[in-house]
Amino acid sequence: MHNADFQLDPQLAKDCFEVCDLPLSKILLLNDLQYPWFIQVPRVNNVSEIIDLNEAQQSQLWYESKILSESIKHVFQPFKLNIAALGNMVSQLHIHHIARFQNDVAWPKPVWGVATPKHYESADSTTLMDKMATLLGEKIC
Template sequence: MHNTDFQLHPQLAADCFEVCDLPLSKILLMNDSQYPWFIQVPRLNGVSEVIDLNECQQNQLWYESRVLSELIRDEFNPHKLNVAALGNMVPQLHIHHIARYNSDPAWPKPVWGLAPAKTYDKVEKQSLTQRMQTLLKERLC
């Protein structure tokens, strides 16, 4: 279903850690420990909008988004789940899935640009990416 020559946008590669590949999408963890913040990127080159995907790909994208969203809700118990595809800075289609709390540094505003990122330490990053990888793969079987 995906392009084997897929290239992740350099900004996403610089800002995130890879969690796993789903049938259509690559799941990333944003390197900001203030928010459980995951990014879903369809592994297709040259795609900037959801409408660039065919119907089957769109259905798979939304299915994977739903599974990721449910997992975030179940694991992190947020007050609100923000799901958005903006693409103003990074044109490659990607969908943010961010667990929000009324106690987080940006609440109730968007997370972008409000507080400097607090990067994960190596142990936190490894633990969270491995846990999410395992749980995502369990839910998609």
């Protein structure tokens, strides 16, 4: 379903940790502990819009987005879950899944540009990524 020679955008690779691979998508954790912020990237090269995917890929993308969203809600119990595919800074198709809380630093505004990112300690990011990867693996099968 995905391209074997897939290349992750360098900016996403720099800003994120790799959580796991689903059948279509690579799941990333943005290195900002102020929000549980996951990024879903279909492993298809040269795609910038959802409509650029074929129908089977679009269906799989939405299914994996649903599974990721359910996992985020289960683990973090956010007040609101923000999901967006913008691509203004990184053109490679990617979908943000951000758990929002009424006491987060940006509430109720969008998260972009509100606060300087605060990076995870290595152990904290590893624990969180392992927990999410396990939960996603259980749900996707």
